[in-house]
Amino acid sequence: MRLRSGATCAPLRLRCPSGETLGPVTSEVDDAIAGAQADLIALSHSIHAEPELAFAEHRSVAKVAEVLSRYGFDVTVPYFGLPTALCAEYGSGDFVVGLLAEYDALPEIGHACGHNVIAAAAVGAGIALAPLADRLGITIRVIGTPAEETGGGKVLMLERGAFDDLAMVAMVHPGPEDIAGAHSLAMADIAVTFRGREAHASAAPQLGLNAADAATVAQVGLGLLRQHLEPGQQMHGIVSDGGIAPNIVPAHTEMLYYLRAGTSTALSALTDRVFACFEAGALAAGCTHEIRTVSPNYDELRPDPWLVGAYREQIETMGRSPLPPDREGSRPLGSTDMGNVTQVIPGIHPVIGIDSGGAVTHQPEFAAACVTDSADRAVLDGARALAGTVVAAATDPAQRTRLLGAAAARSDAQERRGTAR
Numbered sequence: 001m002r003l004r005s006g007a008t009c010a011p012l013r014l015r016c017p018s019g020e021t022l023g024p025v026t027s028e029v030d031d032a033i034a035g036a037q038a039d040l041i042a043l044s045h046s047i048h049a050e051p052e053l054a055f056a057e058h059r060s061v062a063k064v065a066e067v068l069s070r071y072g073f074d075v076t077v078p079y080f081g082l083p084t085a086l087c088a089e090y091g092s093g094d095f096v097v098g099l100l101a102e103y104d105a106l107p108e109i110g111h112a113c114g115h116n117v118i119a120a121a122a123v124g125a126g127i128a129l130a131p132l133a134d135r136l137g138i139t140i141r142v143i144g145t146p147a148e149e150t151g152g153g154k155v156l157m158l159e160r161g162a163f164d165d166l167a168m169v170a171m172v173h174p175g176p177e178d179i180a181g182a183h184s185l186a187m188a189d190i191a192v193t194f195r196g197r198e199a200h201a202s203a204a205p206q207l208g209l210n211a212a213d214a215a216t217v218a219q220v221g222l223g224l225l226r227q228h229l230e231p232g233q234q235m236h237g238i239v240s241d242g243g244i245a246p247n248i249v250p251a252h253t254e255m256l257y258y259l260r261a262g263t264s265t266a267l268s269a270l271t272d273r274v275f276a277c278f279e280a281g282a283l284a285a286g287c288t289h290e291i292r293t294v295s296p297n298y299d300e301l302r303p304d305p306w307l308v309g310a311y312r313e314q315i316e317t318m319g320r321s322p323l324p325p326d327r328e329g330s331r332p333l334g335s336t337d338m339g340n341v342t343q344v345i346p347g348i349h350p351v352i353g354i355d356s357g358g359a360v361t362h363q364p365e366f367a368a369a370c371v372t373d374s375a376d377r378a379v380l381d382g383a384r385a386l387a388g389t390v391v392a393a394a395t396d397p398a399q400r401t402r403l404l405g406a407a408a409a410r411s412d413a414q415e416r417r418g419t420a421r
Helices: 025-049 058-070 115-136 153-160 211-228 264-285 305-317 325-330 338-342 364-369 373-395 397-420
Strands: 074-076 086-091 095-101 138-144 168-170 173-175 186-195 234-241 252-261 288-298 351-353
Touching (some): 025 058, 025 373, 058 074, 058 086, 058 115, 058 138, 095 373, 095 397, 115 138, 115 173, 153 288, 168 305, 168 338, 168 373, 186 211, 186 264, 211 234, 211 252, 211 264, 252 264, 264 288, 288 338, 305 373
Parallel strands (some): 095 168, 173 351
Antiparallel strands (some): 074 086, 086 138, 186 252, 234 252
């Protein structure tokens, strides 16, 4: 993370939708976050201390709900049928803003993706915007979204209508450096099972059909396929079940794979070729195979250019130096279900930099970095930047009209689809 020392936020004076001059908004946002600082840092550290896996984030969602309730938000848990989803609402304006929080962790290495920082920053942005809600004509929704690491919580919520009336969505994600217009890859999360027939591996191997051989042949095919992958296409996986004993010909094996590509179209083409390798493995070993989807497909991020620019201005006033726009595409984030949301609703998913000592996400060292002073600063800076971006969008007449118009068009299209059914 590259920082400029001594930078300060200049007071930002804008006009609210009624036409009256809005006071020094930056000062009000800063004051609100300063007042909530202890609660935000405590929330981040508490979520980090008790990591919970996808769809099991019961303690985490309760912690988020408790903080927002104390600050006057109307909190709903569960939300849209998901026990660990949350919506905390404040205000009644026509410009409805979604601030998205994540709080699921990774197996064994905990919050090595920094979702504790994400949740606390979203909560902080909501708290900062609440005193301005009436003047800005906004409704603030802090939306807790479970199961980002696996399970596609946002995809499920999108399909169920949880984001239907939002004018914009925003969240921040910690990383080793600041990236305003972050990019991600489309992803398929799949499992393949091979089934054969047991036999004694020494006394009568000829009677067996080796499901482990099927998995091996499939992996050889995938290895050869790598030479022909298009730029941005990736595949990586594990053997989750390789048999039960060396002296038994395996009758059942399973592999888990992530397939990724720069676009959903390129992902579809890669998926077809990978599935052919799975089929070849089964045919070679005389086995059957079955492919299933573990999580919904994740689309690539499509950040809104204007919102990215507004966010960039915010973090630069805080002394942060984000990557230049022409280098942002060289730092793909992996994949996120936020991509599906930004395909439909104007939004941003920037990276807020922390000092991770060279560690990257999904490393234990990064998990440790997510409760340092640098990560605590990222919580506060992320909250300020998100709140400032919302203020900029809500008070810019052209952008407010654009975003509200897009939301209305989506609503009309949804009504037409409903009528057609």
